[in-house]
Amino acid sequence: MTIKVRLHPVLQKLAGGREVIEVNGHTTSECLEKVEGRFPDIRRLIRDKRGQLRRHCRILVNCESANAHGLATAVKDGDQIDIVVLITGG
Amino acid sequence: MKDKDRHVLTEAELARYERQILYRDLGREGQMRLKQSHVVVAGLGGLGCSASLHLASTGVGHITLVDSDRVELSNLNRQVLHYEEDIGEKKPFSAARKLAKLNSSIEVTPVFEKITEDNAEEIIKAADLVIDGMDNLETRFVLNKACVALGTPLIHGGVHGLLGQVTTIIPGKTPCLACMLPEVPPRRGLFPVFSVTPGVIAMLQVAEAIKVLAGFGSLLTGKMLYFNGETMDFTCRNVIRNPNCRVCGTKEIQK
Numbered sequence: 457m458t459i460k461v462r463l464h465p466v467l468q469k470l471a472g473g474r475e476v477i478e479v480n481g482h483t484t485s486e487c488l489e490k491v492e493g494r495f496p497d498i499r500r501l502i503r504d505k506r507g508q509l510r511r512h513c514r515i516l517v518n519c520e521s522a523n524a525h526g527l528a529t530a531v532k533d534g535d536q537i538d539i540v541v542l543i544t545g546g
Numbered sequence: 547m548k549d550k551d552r553h554v555l556t557e558a559e560l561a562r563y564e565r566q567i568l569y570r571d572l573g574r575e576g577q578m579r580l581k582q583s584h585v586v587v588a589g590l591g592g593l594g595c596s597a598s599l600h601l602a603s604t605g606v607g608h609i610t611l612v613d614s615d616r617v618e619l620s621n622l623n624r625q626v627l628h629y630e631e632d633i634g635e636k637k638p639f640s641a642a643r644k645l646a647k648l649n650s651s652i653e654v655t656p657v658f659e660k661i662t663e664d665n666a667e668e669i670i671k672a673a674d675l676v677i678d679g680m681d682n683l684e685t686r687f688v689l690n691k692a693c694v695a696l697g698t699p700l701i702h703g704g705v706h707g708l709l710g711q712v713t714t715i716i717p718g719k720t721p722c723l724a725c726m727l728p729e730v731p732p733r734r735g736l737f738p739v740f741s742v743t744p745g746v747i748a749m750l751q752v753a754e755a756i757k758v759l760a761g762f763g764s765l766l767t768g769k770m771l772y773f774n775g776e777t778m779d780f781t782c783r784n785v786i787r788n789p790n791c792r793v794c795g796t797k798e799i800q801k
Contacts (some may be wrong), residue, residue: 462680464797465772465774465779465781465783466709466772466774466782469774469777469779508691511730511731512706514727514729514731516728519726519786519788520728521729540727541709542683542704542706542727542731542767543704543706543710543711543772544590544682544683544686544704544706544737545592545681545704545706545711545739546589546592546593546594546678546679546680546681546682546703546704546705546744
């Protein structure tokens with residue numbers, strides 16, 4: 457079961473310039489942890505000290521928000537997870 | 547602007563804009579289109595100040611400035627149209643005064659109002675284009691919805707620290723903000739920002755605005771351009787339209 461995790465451009469440097477990382481997992485949370493395990497700098501940027509997703513990060517599964525479900529959204533082969541960093545100031 | 551001057555470029559205008567009129571794709575015709583254009587700058591913070599300054603110097607004929615805040619000392623590191631003497635002043639009026647001194651041949655309308663669901667369409671209905679200079683996502687989404695409803699191009703910009711992003715939204719043709727982010731996240735507190743980031747992003751917004759209004763060049767349509775000032779990277783990523791988008795999903799796609 458291959459899930460594509462697409463990194464926001466500001467995260468790509470932390471993953472050696474990769475835009476998409478393929479992982480195996482059954483939930484959004486599981487997939488994210490695999491990405492964060494391979495690239496700990498990404499974890500530091502998207503999680504706070506308690507391990508909670510920071511407020512300026514949103515997780516989309518196939519373009520739909522997954523934040524509301526506590527990242528427990530089930531994923532299946534071919535799904536795409538997007539890690540989005542919000543740039544909202546003016 | 548006198549009525550008789552509305553359809554011609556005066557001697558003074560030809561002199562003032564000489565160097566950009568030399569640019570073949572703009573020329574006198576494009577300059578005339580800019581003169582006849584009306585742009586709403588939504589938000590007079592870091593993005594809105596820099597953007598409106600350059601819209602005015604470029605000769606956009608009518609600029610409406612909208613903000614509901616007053617100038618504070620902590621604004622002055624990046625909001626280049628507000629000075630120490632303006633602290634406490636309504637931002638649209640502070641900015642309008644500077645623009646009038648820079649270019650007295652254009653019309654500047656200050657609007658001291660918060661953009662809401664109730665007034666957004668009324669505020670932008672006469673505009674040919676809207677510049678997004680908002681400092682939060684909630685109001686950006688209100689603006690996005692109004693622009694989609696009226697079919698008004700929206701040049702989106704956002705900044706955080708040394709990061710910035712910009713895209714051009716043409717309703718019915720490109721993804722809108724809600725396509726890119728299906729929910730409105732909770733409002734955040736103060737965000738870090740340097741002067742240079744809104745400076746860079748606002749200039750890109752104005753470049754897009756000039757091309758949309760004058761009708762030349764390629765646009766950041768269907769693309770988000772990201773700027774990382776820490777690493778000096780510019781990255782462009784395609785953004786796709788969400789057919790189920792809650793804002794533009796029912797609009798017919800134009801070829």
